[in-house]
Amino acid sequence: MDWTAEAIDQLRSLWAEGHSTAEIGRRMGISKNAVVGKAHRLNLPARPSPIRREAEGSAAPRPAPVRRAAVPPPPREPAPLRRLAQPNAAPAAPAPAAVVRPFPRVAARSCCWPLGEPGTPEFRFCSAEAMTSKPYCAEHASVAYVRVRDRREDAA
């Protein structure tokens, strides 16, 4: 493409009129890549891009690293030691003053889906009411017992 002043003018006009890069390319008989490339070099005002390309360089400020689905706990056996420190475990039976039970064993069958990063103060278990005979509440059971998806990409 010979970017004559006229060609650049036409590009600027069409660009200003809001045509898509491909459309401009069609009208000018060039590829959309040529259009977008030139527009970029001319520092023409970028119009809303459909994609969000991360502006690297700024320390990735992850808003909420709540990667719950990242590594779902194994749906096989409920871990036996999971019931420590469940905040809203039901009051169960108020232990007689004599017998102190720091860990009310089963009591509330609350969901033991882990939330947050283990080892951090934020870490806790879901502890919503678990489904009968399942270690998770309905919401998390639906996540925990998902069938393996199509894994063709992993096959390699």
Next chain:
DNA sequence: CCCTGATTCGC
């Protein structure tokens, strides 16, 4: 698979 725009990089 079609579209979109942005960026990369060999030329």
Next chain:
DNA sequence: GCGAATCAGG
């Protein structure tokens, strides 16, 4: 500087 290739989202 150029733009095809590639990326990435709809």
